[in-house]
Amino acid sequence: MTFARIFPKVIVVCALLAPFLFPWPFAVALMILAGAYEPLAAVACGLVADALYYAHGLSSVPYLTLLGVAVAVISVFVRKFVETRIIGR
Secondary structure (H helix, E strand, O other): OOHHHHHHHHHHHHHHHHHHHOOHHHHHHHHHHHHHHOHHHHHHHHHHHHHHHOOOOOOOOOHHHHHHHHHHHHHHHHHHHHHHHHHOO
C-alpha cells in the first residue's frame, strides 16, 4: 500500500482519538481534515466529542455533532463539484 492510500485512514483514526488526547480546537481541526477524506468521519468525531464533553444541564444542543454534520455536507458537495470538474473534461 502506498502512503496516499493509508493517509486518509490514519487521519480518520487520529480524528476519532483526538478528543481523548488533545484539546478541543485541535480535535475540531482534525475532524474537519478527516471530513475532507471521509464525510461520515466528521459526524462520528462530532458524536464522540459531544459524548465526551457532555455536561448535564449545561446545554441541550450537540454543537460538535452539528459541526460534524455541516462538515460532512460541505465535504459531499465539494467532492461532487471536484468530480464533475475533473471527470467532466
